[in-house]
Amino acid sequence: MIIDILSLFPHYFTGPFDESIIKRAKENGLAEIRLTDIRDFSENRHRKVDDRPYGGGPGMVMMAEPVVNAIRHVKTSEAHVVYLSPQGKVLTAAKSRQLSKEKHLILLCGHYEGIDQRILDLEVDEEISIGDYVLTNGCLAAIVLVDAVLRFVPGVLGHEHAADEDSFENGILDCPHYTRPEVFEGLAVPTVLLGGNHKEIANWRKDQALKKTMNTRPDLLKFIIKD
């Protein structure tokens, strides 16, 4: 998978993609992440990329020209252009799995108050939010999306089906996990997990996951109950 990330702070990405699983995915040729500075596509001599909003109001807006130029510079026939913004549909595991099937993802990071609407009209296929809160910088959202998507690319995670056992994969939260020691500060591991009866263990885990979901994310259950 090729991922082009367009932003005003390409150095923002130094670090998150140079460690652990994402680093290995790049080394194994499962992912190629390319960083583009939108300012390099500004056609005015001051490399200006933002301007005041028509109609007044606070802050600045990203100009259409440098952004559209940058998108068209990296665009291929297989490209799927995603704009990260609070106005987008909130990212889910299902959407991450869907995006993991794309050959070429172009991620546009928002900055300032937002971008000129004509960029969306002309070049953006999809608008995605990582959550209902406002970040200082859209680069963070791109990092989250890249991480969530690459986990579904075959070969990126240690064992093949790890992502299939994730939270949300069956629409509910994950069950509690335990490892050695068997007793920690007086708290013992549930005996069912020590009994080796895989059926009993699976039932316990399902039951615990449902309880956790009911307590923490009852909103997830409405999808389950409906199906």
Ligand code: 4FV
């Ligand atoms: C955001 C989000 C987000 C908005 C103002 C960057 C910021 C600044 N992006 N999901 N939530 N972006 O808050 O994706 O432009």
